[in-house]
Amino acid sequence: MSDLWRRCLERLEGELSAEDLHTWLMPLQAREDADGLQLYAPNPYTLDVVRDRYLPRIEAVLTLLSGQSLFVRLEVGSSAIAPVNGRHTPPPKPSPSAGVAEAAALNFHHNLDPHYTFETFVEGKSNQLGKAAAMQVAQNPGRAYNPLLLYGGTGLGKTHLMHAAGNLMREHNPGFKVLYLRSEQFVGSMIEALRTKSMDEFKRRFRSVDALLIDDIQFFAGKDTTQEEFFHTFNALFESKQQIILTCDRYPKEVDKLEPRLKSRLGWGLSVAIEPPDFETRAAILLAKAHDKSVKVSEDVAMLLAKRIRSNVRDLEGALNTLAARANFYGRPITTDFAEETLRDLLATHAQAVTVPNIQKIVAEYFGVRLQDLLSKRRVRSLARPRQIAMALSKELTEHSLPEIGEAFGGRDHTTVLHACRTIRKLCETDTRMRQDWEQLIRTLTG
């Protein structure tokens, strides 16, 4: 069986009933080839059901798994034998009388993940602005903010929000043509178009959509021809008020080898940072994901995982999936003991990354002070503030007690550490600069 298809089935296993999976998807045979994935249905009836009910979802999953836009062809037959009656599933052909717009709409195959919606997105301080902006764009495409750019570290929900916006646009207007693709797919399509001398078609394809969603545009860095082409596509869409939504793993101005004129265009709309979620949001996301997957997880377990896994939501979700699979396999409930035991190695890896000496070193580097000064008794402000931040980070990111942290900072009293934690928390609420420093340090330490 094609490995990709096997992984696709595994993913769909969590979403479809066992009966549907066995009746419609398991009987399909798959073959990967240069053009994409060929699926063979045992009979025309299965083919029709798969095409009508499951094909968009299959394509969305395959795109997510393979990282590229895969063309899926459905035929009656088997992967070992040639197709028996050659029934293909091209998108329905428009009648000769259909207008151009109608034809385009009929041929258009959106590839949004239907599970990524605003309803399944848990809001917290870290992503509030991003969510609000994505919703406004979805409610008023091409007019609210264009482009909308969501940026931030990996696994924080940028792709989720982007799909949610696309899904909401289509909910309001089912004919709306939303095209989602990762930036590598854009590059791949362009190279293919250049190779086959079909740039006109490439241009038409990207400019005929109502909303273009491109993920991870940092991959455009250093690819001059792609940037040039994207620049023109951008201008064409922007001028005719078609919506553009982009994501990037950092603020685009900080991406090296991205053309200045492109960077400037990206700043025309709204750029919103998606920050790593705080403890409460991480716990809430876990409980929501567990609920979606019908996995029984107590608040204690959610809090344990949220406390120990701070890197990103994807890692958190991965831990939950592992727990669910093991609990199911052993027929055991997910208690905190079971979670500790099952995820021992994973939790240790996350704990290892953040140690008090590591925090002290990173904070000293960040503020340009010497480590020995940070740990000294000197009370000048230029040292006192970084020291307080390092103490507060140690409390936030490690399991050490206040006295232990005090000890690690040149033998200070635990009340000094407590005071540092309170001061920094207050400052984070009132001082933007402080909050940015805090978040940046958390990113560096847990990323």
Ligand SMILES: Nc1ncnc2c1ncn2[C@@H]1O[C@H](COP(=O)(O)OP(=O)(O)OP(=O)(O)O)[C@@H](O)[C@H]1O
């Ligand atoms: N606030 C949230 N609520 C619910 N799920 C979330 C939230 N944030 C992230 N997730 C989930 O975490 C996983 C990773 O998110 P996503 O793929 O959107 O991250 P990303 O920021 O686009 O990362 P990358 O830059 O690596 O592509 C997804 O399954 C997504 O549903």
